[in-house]
Amino acid sequence: MHPPSQNDYKTLLKRAAASLVFSVLFGATLALVREQNLWYSILYSLCIGLICWFCIDVGRLVVARALPAPPGVAPNRNWPGWLWMIVLIVVGSAFAYSSGTLLGDWLTGSRSSNLFSAGSLRESLTLLLFAFVPAVIVTYFFYSRGVLADRIAAAEAAQRLAAESRLKLLEAQLEPHMLFNTLANLRVLITRDPVRAQAMLDQLIAFLRATLGASRLGAHSLRAEFDRLADYLALVQVRMADRLTVVLELPEALAAIKIPPLLLQPLVENCVKHGLEPAIAGGRIEIKATREGEDLLLSVRDTGVGLAAGSSPPTGADPAGGQFGLAQVRERLGTLYGAQASLSLASAPDADGGTLVVVRLPLKVR
Amino acid sequence: MSRPRATALIAEDEPLLAASLHSDLVDLWPELQVLAQVGHGEAAVEQALALRPDLVFLDIRMPGLGGIEAAQAIGEDWPEGHQLPLLVFVTAYDQYALQAFEHAAIDYVLKPVHQDRLAKTCVRLQAALAAIRAAPHPSDSNAAALEQLRSLLAATGIAAPPASPLTVIQASIGTTIHFVPIDEVLYFEAADKYIRVMTAAREYLIRISLRQLLPQLDPRVYWQIHRGTVVRCDAVAAALRDESGRMQLKLRQRPELLSVSRLYAHLFKPM
Numbered sequence: 001m002h003p004p005s006q007n008d009y010k011t012l013l014k015r016a017a018a019s020l021v022f023s024v025l026f027g028a029t030l031a032l033v034r035e036q037n038l039w040y041s042i043l044y045s046l047c048i049g050l051i052c053w054f055c056i057d058v059g060r061l062v063v064a065r066a067l068p069a070p071p072g073v074a075p076n077r078n079w080p081g082w083l084w085m086i087v088l089i090v091v092g093s094a095f096a097y098s099s100g101t102l103l104g105d106w107l108t109g110s111r112s113s114n115l116f117s118a119g120s121l122r123e124s125l126t127l128l129l130f131a132f133v134p135a136v137i138v139t140y141f142f143y144s145r146g147v148l149a150d151r152i153a154a155a156e157a158a159q160r161l162a163a164e165s166r167l168k169l170l171e172a173q174l175e176p177h178m179l180f181n182t183l184a185n186l187r188v189l190i191t192r193d194p195v196r197a198q199a200m201l202d203q204l205i206a207f208l209r210a211t212l213g214a215s216r217l218g219a220h221s222l223r224a225e226f227d228r229l230a231d232y233l234a235l236v237q238v239r240m241a242d243r244l245t246v247v248l249e250l251p252e253a254l255a256a257i258k259i260p261p262l263l264l265q266p267l268v269e270n271c272v273k274h275g276l277e278p279a280i281a282g283g284r285i286e287i288k289a290t291r292e293g294e295d296l297l298l299s300v301r302d303t304g305v306g307l308a309a310g311s312s313p314p315t316g317a318d319p320a321g322g323q324f325g326l327a328q329v330r331e332r333l334g335t336l337y338g339a340q341a342s343l344s345l346a347s348a349p350d351a352d353g354g355t356l357v358v359v360r361l362p363l364k365v366r
Numbered sequence: 367m368s369r370p371r372a373t374a375l376i377a378e379d380e381p382l383l384a385a386s387l388h389s390d391l392v393d394l395w396p397e398l399q400v401l402a403q404v405g406h407g408e409a410a411v412e413q414a415l416a417l418r419p420d421l422v423f424l425d426i427r428m429p430g431l432g433g434i435e436a437a438q439a440i441g442e443d444w445p446e447g448h449q450l451p452l453l454v455f456v457t458a459y460d461q462y463a464l465q466a467f468e469h470a471a472i473d474y475v476l477k478p479v480h481q482d483r484l485a486k487t488c489v490r491l492q493a494a495l496a497a498i499r500a501a502p503h504p505s506d507s508n509a510a511a512l513e514q515l516r517s518l519l520a521a522t523g524i525a526a527p528p529a530s531p532l533t534v535i536q537a538s539i540g541t542t543i544h545f546v547p548i549d550e551v552l553y554f555e556a557a558d559k560y561i562r563v564m565t566a567a568r569e570y571l572i573r574i575s576l577r578q579l580l581p582q583l584d585p586r587v588y589w590q591i592h593r594g595t596v597v598r599c600d601a602v603a604a605a606l607r608d609e610s611g612r613m614q615l616k617l618r619q620r621p622e623l624l625s626v627s628r629l630y631a632h633l634f635k636p637m
Binding site: 176177179180181183184185186187188189192238239240241243277278279280282 | 379380381382383385386405406408427429430458459460476477478479
């Protein structure tokens, strides 16, 4: 058990104010219906109503703090469950009716019938209903407001989380180091070779458009995927010059197959960042699409430094290395194709070395 | 007497950017003589030691050795009695590195290189060079440069991801994986893509870089004494200086001597 927070006190005060307003309205309504003195009716209603609020709402806080929260209720809700609340409402409204009436009598100097002086049990119960029914109504009102507030808070939290993960994905795709280096090269080309600068700018625009639109687009053709990868690699090639050789192989028969947009982008980026850029002599990147039975195989291979050595990033580089990119591709495959798709990462099997990633997709989604 | 022209080395792997930095420097500082332009870290170290320029411009991310590792190697292997070069780092986007430069008060230039910024850097470098040349003892400014380098290395070390300390080294020999308790390791020595793990009785090879291993070692017990060597401090019997002023460590349980680079020599002082 921990002491109530400032927020709990705020809630209590708000509910006290709401109970006060409700009591005034209830007293006035009762006076009109029963043709009684308006001020006396409001005064009695206030006395009973506020004691009722005190017993039920403060009682709720005390009980909820003392007991573990019931299943499915957040502890900060301070809701002990309906069973406890009914006990609190019955006891609280009975006590509030009798003591509120006494308080009203004392304030007005008159004497009204109370629970015990009423003629019969039936009469006592009828009187009690005047406190019990409003107490149930007001408690239910507060309860549903609390539930609503919780739902709004949960929805907002979920929205924040989704926005954060979208931002993280975008940041990973628009790797800042790559972007600033590309811009630095572009800045140099503008004066030295304006024609090449323009071509490079066009590739950068195509790359940015594809990256920013990838999350909105459901699927695009394998041809479009290879074109975007070619744009990206052309940008890298400006930076790495003859240290980078690019081989793209897409058979015409497979060009129209739809795949999730920029699925291979993180894999190609890993090859460049962790395989080829760290290699003094650079190397080759090969991206190929082949068909194997009912499956589409997409392979991304580099002849860079390889898995063991490439995992040591230079100072200040992201500590996660290529893990984020791989995890992201796996997650997309899992969501879209389930167990039908797979991704394997291994050292390239031939003498040129480097790494080989193979993505296997079903041609027909079951 | 005419002052000698200031000389520089540019280490940048992207050819366009290297050429552009070169021409910008020539525009802003016509007397500056660019001795060489290299494309990776190893070449930067080799050329710096061979040509001994006054300034070295180092890209942070280069194939092979990165800019900071290259700076460390230059600092360690620089011949005794010669003035260390002034270092300027060049980077596109590297929050951790930038923090480290600020911390160590080392010059850096951001890519794309902005002329105004580069001009300011040139003015600062000219002033620093003039101060060094006016100083009576080159060793004083070298001490300051080494201290700067030390604090840069310490600051980039902090940026490394924290890991829990290792308790055993798992090293494979043939098909067997040997478990070597960390307390038995007297020192680690980098060898190409491997680290040699030395105990009193034998040596093991593990395939990991020293940079990856270091954060996993307890810094109070394992001391880095060279860019390629980390020694267990209670394995050291004595620290000796040879006639050329180089410091070497004698070990309790092994015959070989270990060299201490000038970046770490300050660790071995009498109490």
